[in-house]
Amino acid sequence: MRILQSTALAAILAAASLAAQAKTITVTLVNGHPPVFRWVKHLQQSFVPAVDKALEGSGITVEWKQQYGGSLAKVGEELEAAQEGVADVALVPTIFELSKMPLQNITYYTPFVSSDPGIVTKAVEDVQSKTPAMMQAWEDNDVVYIGGGFALDDYLLFTKFPVKSLDDLKGRKIGTPGPSINWVKGTGAVGVAGNLTEYYNALQTGLYDGVVTFATAALPAKIQEVAPYITRIGYGAQYAGGIAVNKDWYEAQPKALQQALAAGARQFGTAYLDDLRQATKAALETLVKNGGVLNADSEALGKAYAKVMENPARLWVTELERQKLPARQVLGSYMQEVKAAGAHPIRDWASE
Secondary structure, three states, X not given: OHHHHHHHHHHHHHHHHHHHHOEEEEXXXXXXXXXXXXXXXXXXXXXXXXXXXXXXXXXXEEEEEEEEXXXXXXXXXXXXXXXXXXXXXXXXXXXXXOOOOOHHHHHHHOOOOOOOHHHHHHHHHHHHHHOHHHHHHHHHOOEEEXXXXXXXXXXXXXXXXXXXXXXXXXXXXXXXXXXXXXXXXXXXXXXXXXXXXXHHHHHHHOOOOEEEEEHHHHHHHOHHHOOOEEEOOOOOOEEEEEEEEEHHHHHOOOHHHHHHHHHHHHHHHHHHHHHHHHHHXXXXXXXXXXXXXXXXXXXXXXXXXXXXXXXXXXXXXXXXXHOOOOHHHHHHHHHHHXXXXXXOOOOOHHHO
8 A cells, every 4th residue: 555655645745846847939930932942841840849749758848830931030040049049949051151151051152062962961961970160160159059950952053944955045144043053153144133022123123144053942942933044954953951040049049849849850951851752753743734835955055054164162162261261171071971971073183
């Protein structure tokens, strides 16, 4: 009887202790793009549920405040939102953080490497984990990187005019995201910095004659309606960023929540990549079905394009080494990683 009473008492005390520890923590999660884009969709459908599941039995409940589409931070403002504590957690697109996260942008200075987003993501994440300067970039912005690295599928060239040769690009204004403006140099076209949220209107009004983007983003953005000609240049898949947390907020949280956030980031990365691989081919097919015209000369044009394009990695290395950043080391490590994973770069940027 005493054993039963002791067991019951222990259960009551444990329940009381758990109840005493139970708490609801508000977490503000941001990204500047709207939910129509895959990375935001998986914040909603993969990251958040995975964090909640990991917290089961911990006594901690998260009250999520999900802010997307510029409601709290515009595209390119996510890092600052997390740094300043406006957001607790942010999916940070490093592509828009050239000055603050320069080494993370390695893939945008090494096009024509691989169209496989899995190879590209793993290579960058592996190099980042082994390079103190890359991890320090997150810390210098008062955030903690928790994972969830993601890449974008093979970038394509969408134009309002047919491209039969490189001569057709001369003088044309091509909208590009972040550092990919360097991909236009040497081709005769004029690169104009922009992002997905601007492309449709800019093409419609004549600000751009074409844009560089990827199939799974072009489809929801309906780019083929205003730039129907699609050329598979072979720019390749590109690393886009990952999930970061405000440092002060993170360090004040229970260990259970910290671990749950990391688990959520892992699930986000896995689910996003699986979804992306399945969606890329279907997106291109749907773009064509809905008015897009796929360029039959894409392969030949891509090779010619790669040959005349200025080497973007050379200047990138020179500029970052002036800042005492190990760009040459990162470049060499990245190229080694992708080749080891089975990639066959058209140009070996580390040896040029």
